[in-house]
Amino acid sequence: MSRLEGQHVVLTGAAGGLGGLLAERLRAAGARVTGIDRQSAAGCNEAIVCDLSSIAALEDLTDRLRNRRVNVLFNVAGLQYFGPIERQGPTGIALGYAVNLVAPAILSAALVPQMIERGEGQIVNIGSVMGAVPYPYFTAYSSAKAGLKGLSQALRRELHGRGVQVTHIAPRAVRTGFNTPLIERFMAASRMNADAPEQVADRIMRAVEQRAHDVSIGMPERLFTQLNALMPRVVDQGLTKQIATARALFA
Template sequence: MSLESKRVLITGGSGELGSRIALLLDAEGAKVTVMDRQPPRNLPVDFLRCDLASAEGLEEAALQLDDRPVDILVNLAGVQHFGPVESQTPAHLQTTYMVNLVAPVRLTQAVLPGMRARGSGQIVNVGSIFGSINFAHFATYSSSKAGLRGFSQALRREVAGSGIDVTYIAPRAVKTGFNSPKVLEFAARTKMAMDDPDKIAGRIVESIAGRRGDVYLGFPEAVFVRLNALAPGLVDRALAAGDREVAKLFA
């Protein structure tokens, strides 16, 4: 599908991965709007300031879409906690679920009526491999992304036949400032691969243009996703040694 003149709204579009996606979408001729806390640097796109971490900020963001037609909504904004679940503060816990799960659902609600009226549209939810392979020490991040995956599947069934497509994209770890020093140490200790952000941005835009369904990026992680669905005990055993090694970071 050509992205020429498509009105695309991307949350988290000012970040390292988001800005790359926004730039590629603009190069494809899309009319891009970034929704974020801070405006993107040196990008020829529209900007809507928002705070998706609070109920009030999220509702204000949704209201801004009432009179703004959106052909493609890209829910990219995300928050991550790495560490024992009991060490995450209550405020950060709430922020994680608000930004990673509640915000995509609420913004989808805001744009769906217009898409239904036009008989076309696309909801793109950028999740994570961690939403299918639920890693220790990423409990709230993994579970919020698992919820986003479930929402995407249910929504796809709900809008079937309406001309609206739902795309769920699950990258593995990406080399950006999103990763804290301890996450980088986790990756080193477990030999976890981390992908180049330019490559992942390109794959995401390709998936949007192709109006794909479920897209899992990275090998062997994409295989592990299927294995975890069929035989989670095998994945438990495969990850156990790495989990014990990473637990030492928090001893």
Template sequence: MKRLDGKHVVITGAAGGIGSLVAERLAERGAHVIGIDRIGCPKCHDSILADLSSEAGLAEISATLAGMHVDLLVNIAGMQYFGPFEDQPLDNLWRGYAVNLVAPAALIRAVLPQMQQRGDGQVVNIGSMLGAVKYPFFASYSSAKAGLQGLSEGLRREIGAGGIAVTYIAPRAARTAFNSPAVMRFMELNKMKTDEPEFVADRIVAAILERRKEVFIGFQERLFMRLNALVPRLIDMGISPQAAKARHLFQ
């Protein structure tokens, strides 16, 4: 099994259900893991408290990372809104895009110059299958994750075939506190599959070690993703009954 001895790994959202498991697994493989979150990260060697939802917070953590040695940046931190789009508060909308899309872009920008100077490094962005198949009542979250996939793809093409890898991983829903009871109820009503967090963490770590370009988790979800790209109207019809069930939850 590939080792990461001596590698300095930075993980955002490292105190969360998936982030803490990824941190633990990478540390077991010899990496020195630095966690970024709003609270301390017990599974990491070091923790940095940061606010990824504000311009000032992003500027501060970007300056910190630019002054550190970073071999691997893993953007896991996320924020999800589930509900009617017109009911989403403006500050929540702003913070959602900041955490899900702007923060990864800002942190990549901070560490990329040193990786380019060394000719080695890896950036890992954790997206969502909801970014590939955009779901009603997840409009802002879906669009932010779609943007994160676009950022990953565009950056990969910009960097070219050098020593820097850009990995995008899109899990489906996992059974963690990230998903609210309302989200879990929606998935239960629609018989949507969820994964154990340990399974998702293992897939993320495997993709990191293999320096994969893109990983989409879930056979059925990958099928929907391909159909959505080819015949989106078919997916519109398939999702319509699910949207009706979701709408009932908010009435």
């Protein structure tokens, strides 16, 4: 029997390509899923429409969730921008940080007290390999995901010994509608690896079942993560061709 049997899971980004697959798998494992997204998530037991970039909307959402027993929080929702940072604009940059980093922090803070009181719970943050290897032309996205990795590690240490696990999972590129046509062109031109969303959803589910700490998907990406931590200049050199490819798209 799955350890998720009978658990109440709150899942952000539930209407997305990866979020929808996770909702299906969570329900198949016996969990009751409350999906949160900008549009109704049909594959969940309950759907809450919420703009995660709005502080007012997040305040309303956290008020609702505090009064419910939540066993697992899945922070999956994300926004991605590909291009020169000066073209993203103030609103776009702020929206990206709000959804990718601020919302997970606020939702975690709202649900941690009840998890501590029960002595059990799990927070699952879906990051990106770009959070460990910050990628040019994904600058705001990469730095927000780096922040999410830091949030996960700090919160895990804060909750140590209190029965609450924090799981951070960093996929590489996933073949979903999250990728714009321009990103698809860049991925093809730079020969960037991309995984099937079903494969990524299965790997995420295994990590959650195992209550893993940090999981990075993709062997070359794990190597680049280690290199970037120890010898960032080597990674600088390794990304030279990809930078040139991206720069040519925006010339």
